[in-house]
Amino acid sequence: MAEQPVSKKKKRAPKAPELLRGFKDILPEEAPYWQRVRAAAGVLLADYGYGEIQLPILEATSLFKRTIGEHTDIVSKEMFSFLDQGGDSVSLRPELTASMARAYIEHGMFNRPQPVKLYSLGPAFRYERPQAGRYRQHNQLSMELFGNAEPSADAEVIFIAYLLCKELGLDVTIHINSLGSNEAREEYVRLLKEYTKPKRSLLCEDCKKRLAKNPLRLLDCKEESCRSLFASAPLLVDNLDEESKKHFVAVLEHLDESSVPYELDPYIVRGLDYYNRTAFEIVASVAGDGGVSDEASAHLAIGGGGRYDGLVETLGGRSTSAVGMAFGLERVVSAFKKSKASIGSEKKPQVFLAQLGEEAAKHMFTLFETLRSSGLKVRANFGKSGLKAQLELADKLGVVYAAILGQKELLDGTVIIRDMENGIQEVVDLAKIVDELKKRLKRGR
Numbered sequence: 001m002a003e004q005p006v007s008k009k010k011k012r013a014p015k016a017p018e019l020l021r022g023f024k025d026i027l028p029e030e031a032p033y034w035q036r037v038r039a040a041a042g043v044l045l046a047d048y049g050y051g052e053i054q055l056p057i058l059e060a061t062s063l064f065k066r067t068i069g070e071h072t073d074i075v076s077k078e079m080f081s082f083l084d085q086g087g088d089s090v091s092l093r094p095e096l097t098a099s100m101a102r103a104y105i106e107h108g109m110f111n112r113p114q115p116v117k118l119y120s121l122g123p124a125f126r127y128e129r130p131q132a133g134r135y136r137q138h139n140q141l142s143m144e145l146f147g148n149a150e151p152s153a154d155a156e157v158i159f160i161a162y163l164l165c166k167e168l169g170l171d172v173t174i175h176i177n178s179l180g181s182n183e184a185r186e187e188y189v190r191l192l193k194e195y196t197k198p199k200r201s202l203l204c205e206d207c208k209k210r211l212a213k214n215p216l217r218l219l220d221c222k223e224e225s226c227r228s229l230f231a232s233a234p235l236l237v238d239n240l241d242e243e244s245k246k247h248f249v250a251v252l253e254h255l256d257e258s259s260v261p262y263e264l265d266p267y268i269v270r271g272l273d274y275y276n277r278t279a280f281e282i283v284a285s286v287a288g289d290g291g292v293s294d295e296a297s298a299h300l301a302i303g304g305g306g307r308y309d310g311l312v313e314t315l316g317g318r319s320t321s322a323v324g325m326a327f328g329l330e331r332v333v334s335a336f337k338k339s340k341a342s343i344g345s346e347k348k349p350q351v352f353l354a355q356l357g358e359e360a361a362k363h364m365f366t367l368f369e370t371l372r373s374s375g376l377k378v379r380a381n382f383g384k385s386g387l388k389a390q391l392e393l394a395d396k397l398g399v400v401y402a403a404i405l406g407q408k409e410l411l412d413g414t415v416i417i418r419d420m421e422n423g424i425q426e427v428v429d430l431a432k433i434v435d436e437l438k439k440r441l442k443r444g445r
């Protein structure tokens with residue numbers, strides 16, 4: 001019988017897992033920038049009386065439908081929604097304001113002295129088309145001020161956002177508009193539809209849908225043909241109700257007084273339905289930033305917000321005026337990295353701790369901690385590698401000195417300090433290691 005050919009087909013190694021499209025790892029090299037941004041925000045917001053609130057990432061889908069709006073892009077196309085094991089529809093939050101309002105109601109915060117000022121940091125999820133500065137998971141710093149209807153509250157939020165940008169060395173302009181009252185806006189939408197309908201065939205496909213479902217969004221279409229079409233459309237600011245007009249002027253006066261740079265932008269409508277009156281976006285200009293402020297992607301604002309006086313009531317709470325804003329931290333960090341205020345690379349380690357022999361190895365944790373807690377920047381390889389490999393690593397890390405603890409030194413109560421540049425070694429008292437290293441580092445080689 002003829003022998004069957006043995007299949008030579010090799011088993012393929014399983015494909016290494018990859019990041020989902022539009023998601024991003026933040027590596028240790030980038031972390032110091034994030035830490036600096038978060039720390040600056042934390043200090044500033046605490047100084048202005050904002051308390052941190054930590055909110056869940058998963059909420060009932062209905063929370064976002066009722067607040068952001070069923071016909072917005074965010075709710076109709078971009079939410080990560082699924083049924084949980086109990087059959088309830090839940091969603092990864094696409095933003096934080098709806099959760100803030102839910103928490104304000106749920107924890108009876110209207111009983112606290114008003115205004116209630118809150119901020120929160122964390123991820124938000126939107127199934128958007130990934131591009132420079134646009135992710136499917138991004139991080140927000142959201143700040144909200146509940147219980148104050150005055151124009152000064154709008155200006156306060158904008159002022160603090162501007163201060164944070166300044167502290168991070170970002171060159172920004174606030175693009176600001178007023179969306180008026182709900183009634184005035186309804187009337188305006190009627191005018192806008194009237195203007196647009198005869199030109200329907202000239203609209204992009206998205207705008208044709210917007211005309212039917214969310215006409216206000218026609219105004220911030222990025223297609224050149226639509227932009228020129230709406231250049232002569234009636235404007236919302238020209239159709240404001242008297243109260244909103246007064247409010248808007250007062251907000252601008254506050255901004256003038258506090259030297260916050262702004263531009264009136266009648267095309268800002270925002271992508272969430274809950275706004276009334278003030279609406280704004282913060283645009284950073286960084287030379288050659290490849291995405292955050294190029295002409296082509298000027299819509300990639302680093303932050304945005306506005307007034308949302310009806311939101312708490314929509315969710316069943318007491319009527320509560322509110323205003324807030326959120327930064328997109330990926331975009332803030334990207335601009336911060338290029339700014340003058342940016343941190344240099346992380347401080348280099350100064351000392352490498354090397355060991356020789358098992359007994360010495362057991363002392364490594366304690367010795368490392370003695371050096372670290374004295375303020376020295378130390379590195380070590382706590383494993384079993386030989387001295388040569390350890391010194392090679394020390395060299396790569398660019399430390400100034402290596403401290404070597406061997407069997408003999410351990411018995412004598414000493415340690416060797418090796419100058420990594422010239423290889424000169426000195427034996428010093430183990431009990432005085434911190435002083436000896438600091439003395440040498442201070443005087444330089």
Ligand code: HAM
Pocket residue numbers: 094095096097098126128133134135136137138139140142143144271272300301302303304305306308323324325326327328329330331
């Ligand atoms: P938003 O404008 O939708 O507003 O988002 C706030 C910021 O998050 C944006 O300005 C942008 O910097 C960033 N961002 C949004 N989507 C993405 C994305 N896909 N990738 C990267 N960054 C993104 C809100 O979410 C409102 N909750 C803001 C607010 C707070 N209004 C009142 N209070």
